[in-house]
Amino acid sequence: xxxxxxxxxxxxxxxxxxxxxxxxxTDLEAQQVADDPASAQxxxxxxxxxxxxxxxPPAYDGPPPAYxxxxxxxxxxxxxxxxxxxxxxxxxxxxxxxTKKRVGLWVALSVLGALLLIAVIVVIFAFxxxxxxxxxxxxxxxxxxxxxxxETGRVDVTMxxxxxxxxxxxxxxxxxxxxxxxxxxxxxxELTEAATLLCxxxxxxxxxxxxxxxxxxxxxxxxxxxxxxxxxxxxxxxVSNEDYEPAVTHEAVCYLEFIGECE
Numbered sequence: 001x002x003x004x005x006x007x008x009x010x011x012x013x014x015x016x017x018x019x020x021x022x023x024x025x026t027d028l029e030a031q032q033v034a035d036d037p038a039s040a041q042x043x044x045x046x047x048x049x050x051x052x053x054x055x056x057p058p059a060y061d062g063p064p065p066a067y068x069x070x071x072x073x074x075x076x077x078x079x080x081x082x083x084x085x086x087x088x089x090x091x092x093x094x095x096x097x098x099t100k101k102r103v104g105l106w107v108a109l110s111v112l113g114a115l116l117l118i119a120v121i122v123v124i125f126a127f128x129x130x131x132x133x134x135x136x137x138x139x140x141x142x143x144x145x146x147x148x149x150x151e152t153g154r155v156d157v158t159m160x161x162x163x164x165x166x167x168x169x170x171x172x173x174x175x176x177x178x179x180x181x182x183x184x185x186x187x188x189x190e191l192t193e194a195a196t197l198l199c200x201x202x203x204x205x206x207x208x209x210x211x212x213x214x215x216x217x218x219x220x221x222x223x224x225x226x227x228x229x230x231x232x233x234x235x236x237x238x239v240s241n242e243d244y245e246p247a248v249t250h251e252a253v254c255y256l257e258f259i260g261e262c263e
Contacts, residue, residue, distance in 0.1 A: 157199055175206065
């Protein structure tokens with residue numbers, strides 16, 4: 001009759017009984033199994049599975065085999081017959097029942113969860129502290145200028161040495177010639193500063209001649225007044241070459257001071 005579960009459980013505590021049963025456990029492991037009904041039940045089921053269920057066949061008195069099989073090799077076909085069993089030794093069970101819960105799985109899951117949490121925190125921190133700045137791809141090209149001459153719209157007046165009058169000419173006729181010269185050069189135009197002074201002096205000379213005019217007066221000698229000539233004022237100015245090019249930029253983002261576009 002097979003040993004009951006309670007007898008098996010009690011036998012685990014004794015090293016001698018445990019050895020007789022063929023259970024390979026240390027005293028500490030045996031005590032832990034005995035204290036845990038589930039583990040003890042697993043070991044009991046395993047032990048029952050190792051017990052023979054049918055009586056062994058009668059011994060065969062035939063002639064001995066031509067050769068002796070090596071330990072662990074079948075004498076019939078030379079195939080391995082399983083590990084040899086020596087006195088006082090019992091093979092350890094292949095599926096040894098665990099005495100502890102699957103702590104390793106929970107540890108692995110805990111580590112994985114912690115890593116995922118750290119990754120999420122790092123990503124949130126990176127976005128929260130991201131630095132946005134303007135990156136220059138192509139520098140600005142400043143505008144350049146060139147010099148050119150142009151007419152300012154004002155006129156300059158010069159006087160030569162040729163007097164508009166002549167000797168023995170009627171005084172009034174001479175005065176009228178000077179007025180015509182003055183009008184052509186100095187009237188209805190914007191004068192330069194130098195031209196304004198010259199025209200003013202010429203006008204004063206005309207006024208003096210008008211004051212000296214009389215019947216029968218004629219020009220005895222020519223004065224210092226000459227003929228007036230008008231020329232446009234020329235100046236120099238800076239003109240743009242129309243070559244200004246603005247800088248080419250784009251908005252850049254730097255994460256954690258080393259990811260993305262960082263200065």
